[in-house]
Amino acid sequence: MDRLHIVDPAVALLAPGLPDASGAAALPGADPITSPYVDTSGLFTVNPGVPVPLTLLMVPGSDVHVTAGLVPQKSVGLLREWTSSTLSRLSPALRHGPVLHDLETTRLPLPQDVRGSWHWHRRAEPGTWRTDLVVPSTPDALLPNEPSTASEGWLQVALVADTEYHDTAVPVRVSRVRTSGGTTVALGGHNGDGSHFLIPVPEAIELMGSGRFAFFVQEPGTERTAIRVVRPKRGRPYLRTVADDASPNNLDSLPECHHVW
Structure with missing residues (x-):
């Protein structure tokens, strides 16, 4: 029998009860969930070599951490690109x-x-x-x-729509890149407080598409070169800079980022 496994038992313990005849709900904790279809232990059993289908109910932007006794902890997160287009159309x-x-x-x-x-x-x-x-x-x-x-x-x-915020886009200078197989997979740089950032290319494309962030490359003594999203008819979107006197694509001349930021 499939059951709903609750990560934190407090969800079932403090859940408001169903409304009574007058329409008033019970106070948190007064009517905890005790259904046989709900497992409040926070544990479930798996056997080696036996696949276990698992459906996660998550808040957009949150992460789930899975801890097992034999393998390292695994983190599963909801990427912004998976939910942003749908959430942007919601209007409560x-x-x-x-x-x-x-x-x-x-x-x-x-x-x-x-x-x-x-x-x-x-x-x-x-x-x-x-x-x-x-x-x-x-x-x-x-x-x-x-x-x-x-x-x-x-x-x-x-x-x-977010794309109407062009005049107030936050400038983001890219000074390093991370590549894999000759392809740029992440953009790196420094925040205003001196700390580092490393943004995967799919997330950078999402941020640029929102119109609230403008990524660019700027070498000392030169003008800014904007980074643009290229959307081919076939294949995934990728990033490149507008061609200038220095290089057709300034991302190719940036140093490689080897640090885990």
């Missing part, structure tokens, strides 16, 4: 209200650091829904001459 709706707004225009205080279009989903009538485009409110607490209405609903934002 937040329950909010009651809100006092004009009959024609919905004005609400909106955060300045979130770029996107905000919408207010509310019931215009008991059986119908209406979606209003939210206009940012002003600091002036003024009521219109026309009557206002109060409503409860859901506030949702459609985020602006």
